[in-house]
Amino acid sequence: MLTLLQQPLCPLSRFVRLILAEYDIDARLVEERFWERREEFLILNPAGTIPVLIADGIPPVPGAAIIAEFIEETRPVDEGVNGLLPMESGGRVEVRRLASWFNDKFHAEVSGPLVTERVFKRHMTLEQGGGPPDTASLRAARHNIRYHLAYIGWLARSRNWLAGDRLSLADLAAAAHLSSVDYLGDVPWNEDEAARVWYARVKSRPSFRPLLNETLAGIPPAKHYADLDF
Amino acid sequence: MLTLLQQPLCPLSRFVRLILAEYDIDARLVEERFWERREEFLILNPAGTIPVLIADGIPPVPGAAIIAEFIEETRPVDEGVNGLLPMESGGRVEVRRLASWFNDKFHAEVSGPLVTERVFKRHMTLEQGGGPPDTASLRAARHNIRYHLAYIGWLARSRNWLAGDRLSLADLAAAAHLSSVDYLGDVPWNEDEAARVWYARVKSRPSFRPLLNETLAGIPPAKHYADLDF
Known part of the structure; x- marks a missing residue:
């Protein structure tokens, strides 16, 4: 295991x-x-x-x-299951580009600072970098998320899934990062309808349920967090 | 092409x-x-x-x-040429781990700040982030390189190449980042003999020659930069 x-x-x-x-x-x-x-x-x-x-x-x-x-x-290759990384070179490039966009860029500009400041720092001692959240860092992250959400919306309007015709690592990366930020109530969903509809599709997948059922001690999720119709 | x-x-x-x-x-x-x-x-x-x-x-x-x-x-698979990423899972993990160590961590802590402060900023306008080098950033990078060099030395003492028996993406990543820093004269080679000997081996490969022959206008390389016996 x-x-x-x-x-x-x-x-x-x-x-x-x-x-x-x-x-x-x-x-x-x-x-x-x-x-x-x-x-x-x-x-x-x-x-x-x-x-x-x-x-x-x-x-x-x-x-x-x-x-x-x-x-x-x-992974064991199962005939009924599509891979999350396509077979052809061009598709692989686009999926990896977008997965890195979220795991590196979005993480550096939005989800990393928000989760560090609002969650991890609560548990850290001063020597480990703990203390009250840095408000400048929170403000920057809440500003940055808006252009990322617009980018997701633009991708979602031009394609079936973020990297193309099929669900891929790109969708899972984007949705994973958004889910952490959404738990904290920091996603301005009203700003992009296409991004919201795309996220609702990913959120309703069975793979997402364990994330939605998770609640942290002392940090309740935003009210709509587990709601599939938010 | x-x-x-x-x-x-x-x-x-x-x-x-x-x-x-x-x-x-x-x-x-x-x-x-x-x-x-x-x-x-x-x-x-x-x-x-x-x-x-x-x-x-x-x-x-x-x-x-x-x-x-x-x-x-x-890449066209040529019988005489070994790949830079091994075939077995364990080897792939170790090569990717070390390539990411240099491309992400070493870049964030050492080579990125040094090259940005000492080279890129010369060409930038103030709006683009230009200006004189930030001395705190240079000092931090010059401090950080010492533990990275010790890590390279430790790997080089325990293995033939950094990630195992064969030259791999890990060696090329480490050597690429060191070469940029070495151009600027900021690698304290006297601190780790094993790291120095390993770098001399990579540096003497034909693939390295174009990098060693490159000189930037206005920024001459460190005296030993192109020297294979430094």
């Missing part, structure tokens, strides 16, 4: 959980307080970041993008 | 150039002043970053990691 070292509201961890759920692969979820920099954890991933996937017979797999490639390359 | 939009001292661009040279794939190099955010360039890569690889019949390929995967998946 696989083990995923993760945090419930970490968008990169959620991306991996969605991939595993889409492929119906079981994994044990273990919360890792990566900010504590446990020695045993740093041996598994010297970079000190989550998520990390532990599988038998191979080194620990660190990072959303590398885990996604690993799962794609090793 | 492929086209690579790049900057001569950008370590991520150098990583791609090394891969192409190892596989003996020709590409036209075009300098992109990405900080000018040309409209035509943003159409090719909305993220506004370099490198971007342009190939016929597929969308533009943005970013070092995605370009590396693309080249691996589409």
Whole structure:
């Protein structure tokens, strides 16, 4: 059985959980307080970041993008199940470009700061970087999300799914990051109808249910968070 | 023919150039002043970053990691040439982990700040983020490189190449980033003999020669930069 070292509201961890759920692969979820920099954890991933996937017979797999490639390359190929990364080169480029857009760019500009400031910092000591949320950082993230939402809306209006005809890693990455931000009530859904409709489609997939049922102690989700008709 | 939009001292661009040279794939190099955010360039890569690889019949390929995967998946397989990404899962994980270590972590902590502050900012207007180098940023990068060099040395002492028995994307990524920093004279080679010996091996490969022969107007390389016996 696989083990995923993760945090419930970490968008990169959620991306991996969605991939595993889409492929119906079981994994044990273990919360890792990566900010504590446990020695045993740093041996598994010297970079000190989550998520990390532990599988038998191979080194620990660190990072959303590398885990996604690993799962794609090793999943049992089932005739009824479409892969989340297309077969042709052009399609692979576009899916990887958009997955990286969300896992790297959106994470740096929006979901990373919001989750760090509003969630992770509560658990950190001052030496670990804890303290009250940095309001300038929150303000920047809430400003930045608007152009990302417009970009998602533009993609959703021109294609069936974000990277093309089929659901792919691009949709799961975008939806994972939005789900963390939406839990915190920071997605201005009224700004882009096409983005909202696309998110409602991803949100209603069975793979999404575990994320919607998750509630953190002391941080209740936004009222509409688990609502499929928001 | 492929086209690579790049900057001569950008370590991520150098990583791609090394891969192409190892596989003996020709590409036209075009300098992109990405900080000018040309409209035509943003159409090719909305993220506004370099490198971007342009190939016929597929969308533009943005970013070092995605370009590396693309080249691996589409290169003509030649019997005499070993791939830079191993075939087995465990090896792929380790190569991708280390390539990301250098392309993401080392870039964020060392090579990105050094090249931005000392090279790119010279060409930028104030609105584009130009101005004199930020000394705090340079100091932090020069401090951070020391633990990275120790990590490279530790890997080089325990393995033949950084990720295992064979030259891989991990070596090219590490060497590409070090080469940019070395051009600027900011690698403290005397701190780790194993790292230095490993770098000398990569540096003496034919794929490295074009990088060593490159000189930027107004920014002469460190004296030992092109020296194979430094």
